[in-house]
Amino acid sequence: MNEKLQPIVGANAGRSRSHNRQVVLGHIKTTGPMGRAQIARASGLSTQAVSNIIADLLDDGFLREDGRLSAGRGLPAVQYALNPGGAHAFGVEIRPDAIFAALLDLEGKTLFARREPLEKPDPAWVRDHVVALRDAALAETGVRAERLLGAGLVLPGPFGQTGLADAGSELPGWHQLDAASWFAQGLDLAVYVENDANATAMAERVSGAAQELETYAFLYFGAGLGLGLVSQGRLIRGAFGNAGEIGHIPVPGPDGPVALEQLVSRLSAQRHLKRHGITAGSIADLDRHFQDQCPELFDWLARARAPLGYALTTIENLFDPQAIILGGAMPEAILDDLIENAALSGQSVSNRPDRQTPRLLRGASGRMTAALGAAALVINQSFTPQIAAA
Amino acid sequence: MNEKLQPIVGANAGRSRSHNRQVVLGHIKTTGPMGRAQIARASGLSTQAVSNIIADLLDDGFLREDGRLSAGRGLPAVQYALNPGGAHAFGVEIRPDAIFAALLDLEGKTLFARREPLEKPDPAWVRDHVVALRDAALAETGVRAERLLGAGLVLPGPFGQTGLADAGSELPGWHQLDAASWFAQGLDLAVYVENDANATAMAERVSGAAQELETYAFLYFGAGLGLGLVSQGRLIRGAFGNAGEIGHIPVPGPDGPVALEQLVSRLSAQRHLKRHGITAGSIADLDRHFQDQCPELFDWLARARAPLGYALTTIENLFDPQAIILGGAMPEAILDDLIENAALSGQSVSNRPDRQTPRLLRGASGRMTAALGAAALVINQSFTPQIAAA
DNA sequence: CTTGAAAGTTCAACTTACTTGAGTTAACCC
DNA sequence: GGGTTAACTCAAGTAAGTTGAACTTTCAAG
Known part of the structure; x- marks a missing residue:
């Protein structure tokens, strides 16, 4: 909620590798299945570097081989495509009257979606229920916990004190709370907080009308x-x-x-x-x-x-x-x-x-979209290169 | 003018170093003179890495030593400050009736400013005059050509065909032109093109009211x-x-x-x-x-x-x-x-x-601001970390 | 005045990750 | 079938950041 702007951070070997993984995934996400050499040309990396990164991504389950594609002369390139089941994201929207939860795979497909009434607007009560929803999502879809990249969280905006009177959509007693760390603790996941419009905008990018934008x-x-x-x-x-x-x-x-x-x-x-x-x-x-x-x-x-x-x-x-x-x-x-x-x-x-x-x-409208968007925040991270602290 | 969006590029040793130089310069620019250890903490790099980068920056003239600052116990840290004379940027604003040119140092101070009438709106004529202005700026200030980081260029917007009728501010025969490469060739410098509002916004950041923003x-x-x-x-x-x-x-x-x-x-x-x-x-x-x-x-x-x-x-x-x-x-x-x-x-x-x-x-208003802003575009690059192709 | 803790800096060894260049494989073309 | 082209791999090389120990300087406590 409050600005915890990530500090501007220097690059080292590990952060470069993480950046480059995101570069590779990003190219495959936007362009579709590709070969290593093509990714190398698009990213300005050497074929060898791309090769090493792809080996990692295969190990981690983010990618899968997708046959060879013959394009004129030369050895046909092995194509790599996103492996939807390789990574997942959990998203939650908390409204004054209800909690919406969703589980997405790496391609943005919805595997689980549920609405629960919000009985008490109490942070502890809500956190417990969110954790239970996460566990239910994993259990019902058979997704393993270590395949969860993180959780997105949509809260009623605007954040902090502003000149806008939006009392109707506010959650009492939440203003002082650092929601991101509160839920990160409970879920034991990286948590990203946004308002509904921002999150849903990301849902459009991950699996909706903005995939090419x-x-x-x-x-x-x-x-x-x-x-x-x-x-x-x-x-x-x-x-x-x-x-x-x-x-x-x-x-x-x-x-x-x-x-x-x-x-x-x-x-x-x-x-x-x-x-x-x-x-x-x-x-x-x-x-x-x-x-x-x-x-x-x-x-x-x-x-x-x-x-x-x-x-x-x-x-x-x-x-x-x-x-x-x-x-x-x-x-x-x-x-x-x-x-x-x-x-x-x-x-x-x-x-x-x-x-x-x-x-x-x-x-792609629908009443679940903000929760999907919350999860999309997480998915989008994987495709958006940046030098950031671990 | 047209979108030549820089492609998303992977990190390697050289690009990481360039990124980290900008991180270090950026911290000094926004916080003022600092010691190596402090920069290391702020940037998430090791002291040793910062030390090496600072040695480079001293060599290249971007920084200067600024004494030691004793802060409580321990060895007082050697402070490093921007060296204004170490790098410069040339900026040009081209209007239908005149050319404005400016030369800035690394701190954003104006060393040279001049207005010339634009006699012919012909790209070749304008380029020749811009080159002459650059040479005059260097000659009159005694700045050496290799200390020029690049040139900023302000052209009347909007760029490309839009629904806006702004004929009054347009330059005939320029719409087809890739102004950035046209001037980059003539000046033998990296050239950044923006409209007047964007460029002047950057001038405020480099040396005006937005230095803290x-x-x-x-x-x-x-x-x-x-x-x-x-x-x-x-x-x-x-x-x-x-x-x-x-x-x-x-x-x-x-x-x-x-x-x-x-x-x-x-x-x-x-x-x-x-x-x-x-x-x-x-x-x-x-x-x-x-x-x-x-x-x-x-x-x-x-x-x-x-x-x-x-x-x-x-x-x-x-x-x-x-x-x-x-x-x-x-x-x-x-x-x-x-x-x-x-x-x-x-x-x-x-x-x-x-x-x-x-x-x-x-x-900080004034009639030269767009040309200053053009130059500020270049200066700002030095302080803005990014992984980019050479 | 001496001693010790604290903080900045440097040195040297180490590690990571990317690059380079040679060699291999497989497809197309003549 | 031989030559060309392109993708890919292997192995060696390199750039840059990290780590940990050693050294320096300052302050503070005894």
Whole structure:
């Protein structure tokens, strides 16, 4: 939560090797199965070095051989592919009312997903339950504990004291807690903490709509509205971990500026419907109303378009992403409608005449995504080279 | 200009050493003179490794000994400080009407600054003049050519084809050109290309208001309005190098949304004055009008406040910076007035009750800043560790 | 004043991991 | 089938960081 910025650290043999393992895995992840020589060319390492690293990765189960590929003359290269069962990540989302847990393999596939009610918002109670969920995940999938790379943790943001009043989503008594070390102790794993939007943005990168993207923005429809910014495969967290609080940017409303998420968010849709006497407590309810062409819902959509376009133009011009992904806890049909009818500005750096790809994409949404994202944080580490202390 | 994203590269002995040199220089730059043991602790390297690296850096002239500092018991540590004369950077800003050039030392001090009219917007003509300016800078300061680390280059953005009509600031016939290699050939130096806002943001980091900041936003008043985003000491460039085009985000105007820079920029102030028959062709003119309390200028300031506050809130909530710096080609008094009267939102992640530092800072403004910033791009490289190909 | 602990630095031996160059294997082409 | 090409391996070489012992300088306690 608080900034424990990892210090800038020097390189030595061990940290270089760890960096290089991530380089090799990263190339295979983004390009697909490859031979050693090709990886060597792509990474600027010698074939021999790549060979040694691959031997290690095979030993550790991260890679598997995938036949030989003949490409013209010469000895056909032995292909190496990710070995999904070789490494796993555990992810947890803690909400004021529930705990979501997920187990992913190295390719980002979900092996286990579960929801439990959060009975007591007490850190000790929650930690015990998270540990139990981890054990259940391992037991039910047959994954061995030593194959767990780490755990991701999604907590309600924003972190620390800010000017944002989000009391509804906060967990009492957690502000003082260093959640990462608290859970690291209980789980005996490396723990990475993020907010829901950032984590879900990573889920899109590991197994969703952003697998081919290095630099993108992810607009997250939770109760409110969040934004995950990914630049060159890395999350932009801001100085205090609260970057991406897009729900609170001012946009012009009918009576002066209002916060974006007053007009564009699941909660705003539900409130709008409620004002007209329509209940839509769940995402499935919203989906049904959309399929039924509920006029009030379409009215909300029509009102949401302008402020959404506003936000999209702002994101594009500030951040110049390859694409903006819309996702989160919102029916896919509604996201698709928002994308199709988005009022994208011509006055945007993203309005390139030579574009090959759409400016907007729909994410792999679903109610488990934040927990998946939490696990994706861990998986992404394996593919993201960096010189870091052990 | 176009994305030539440096490939993700593996570490070897040589690249590790280069990384570690930057780690050591970076610690000294941010913390001030230090001893070897202290650097070793901060960097996670052994004392011996730091010792070897420092011997190298002394040889190359980047560091100088700075006496011994006794701190309690034990042998007082030999302090090492940056040696300003040990390395230099050349920076150029090319505008449609003029070329600005600057030479900086390792501490960011300006040793040389010059403006030349741009007579022909022809790449060959410009390159010849830039080379001549480099030679003049070296000759007049007595800096030896082998002490030049590289050259920074500021060109009018946005780069490549975008949806933004900025014809006024574009150089005809340059769009097809790979400016970096074009000038690298002529200068026989490594060349880094950025837009004015990004470059000036780096100038603030190297020798201005951001020396203590790792993550900040820099709002650049040029003719229009630009934004440089720096996260953990690195520029955020976006996927196509056009991040930070904040001038084009929509803000509510008197008759519907308008682009921010229509209301907040030097040009918008000058246009406002002109509509009232007041000429203010230069920055000095604007300054004079401000000192004379020109009511039309104060009227412009009053109108600029709301949209500026809007933009600031957006930056804070999207990016969560340590601070936002206002700078560029605008009189300091006007920037100070904008800062003092800024309508900062309470609904912002930056509105932290435990803040130690102001949310807004004034940059070291001045008309040469983009050329200084160009040079600062180079200087900043020396302090920013990264594993990169030779 | 002497002695000992503490901290910075250096020396020399050691270790890790990458590179280099020669040699091997296997596919394609003529 | 012989030559060429490309991937791969082996073995030796090298760069750079680590380790542990020795040395120096300062401070503090007796």
